[in-house]
Amino acid sequence: MVDNILLAEYTTYKIGGPAKYFFVVKNRDELLKALKTAKDLKLPVFILGGGSNILVSDKGFKGLVIKIEISGMEIKENKIIAGAGIALSKLSAYAMENGLSGIEWIFGIPGATLGGSIFGCAQAFGEKISDVVESVEALDLKTLKIKNFTKEQCKFALKSSIFKKNKNLVIVSAVLSLKPEDKDKIKQKMEQGISYRKTNHPISFPSAGSTFVNPEIKIKNKKLLEKYPELVKFNKKGTIPAGYLVQKSGLQGKIIGGAQISQMHANFIINTGKAKAKDVLALIKLAKQKVKKNFGIELQTEVQMLGFK
Numbered sequence: 001m002v003d004n005i006l007l008a009e010y011t012t013y014k015i016g017g018p019a020k021y022f023f024v025v026k027n028r029d030e031l032l033k034a035l036k037t038a039k040d041l042k043l044p045v046f047i048l049g050g051g052s053n054i055l056v057s058d059k060g061f062k063g064l065v066i067k068i069e070i071s072g073m074e075i076k077e078n079k080i081i082a083g084a085g086i087a088l089s090k091l092s093a094y095a096m097e098n099g100l101s102g103i104e105w106i107f108g109i110p111g112a113t114l115g116g117s118i119f120g121c122a123q124a125f126g127e128k129i130s131d132v133v134e135s136v137e138a139l140d141l142k143t144l145k146i147k148n149f150t151k152e153q154c155k156f157a158l159k160s161s162i163f164k165k166n167k168n169l170v171i172v173s174a175v176l177s178l179k180p181e182d183k184d185k186i187k188q189k190m191e192q193g194i195s196y197r198k199t200n201h202p203i204s205f206p207s208a209g210s211t212f213v214n215p216e217i218k219i220k221n222k223k224l225l226e227k228y229p230e231l232v233k234f235n236k237k238g239t240i241p242a243g244y245l246v247q248k249s250g251l252q253g254k255i256i257g258g259a260q261i262s263q264m265h266a267n268f269i270i271n272t273g274k275a276k277a278k279d280v281l282a283l284i285k286l287a288k289q290k291v292k293k294n295f296g297i298e299l300q301t302e303v304q305m306l307g308f309k
Helices: 028-040 088-097 114-119 183-200 222-227 230-237 242-248 277-295
Strands: 002-006 018-025 045-048 054-056 061-068 073-076 079-083 133-140 146-150 169-177 259-261 269-271 304-306
Touching (some): 018 028, 028 061, 061 169, 269 277
Parallel strands (some): 054 304
Antiparallel strands (some): 002 018, 133 169
16 A cells, blocks of 8 residues: 555546555455555545546545455356456457457546446447346445345446446456457447547547536427437437537537547546646536536536536
């Protein structure tokens, strides 16, 4: 365990102050040891994966940050058992090498781990991690005991799960149920996903990924439907891209301090070089206000906040 580690170095945003204490765990025993220490010292705990999808306060976090690097993968029949700290791209590549399909879409997601993807029920290209999760192993912070959760018990929902709602549960590993497929077909799908992200996402700038959850609602306001005909198409799908709402609210390219709503994709707030957490927060607040005023929709923030009051 080390003191006062700058968390900006461990997040894809490259933003954030120091953690009072910081500990990297590579197996269950180390995780249990760290949690026992935190419990004895009555320290607040935050579980960190690959550092994506998180915004850390400029003042940091006055507690213990535990970085999960529990890796390891094995195949049993058509299932992959993997540690929570495994990078999604590595996991997807492993599946491809073994001719297993179902997680091609996660290849190339920056800074994302299996545990984090389950925590926030990651999704892209019409597919979700919940589609392939068979079971999840987690450690309960209160009892310090391991629990196993079936897919149904994970309570997956829109960018959410029981693990996101109950922060006492720390994901240790998961079993993914996949399907046999030709390696070349799997690889082709992975390459298509990478190509799309390079073309449509601002991956050359630090960010937390998507800032807002895509609202799963239908617009009934006739004036809005006339003004924005694309909403008719979104209504049929039942989902409205948050980036579309931000863009149509006139905020694409908006800059506050060192943060900017990306010109490439309006659901990404990027760090142009010297952004502070307060700059990102200001853009989030502005986007929520504008979208609420223009569309009557309350945007939900996908990015987790750490160290803010």
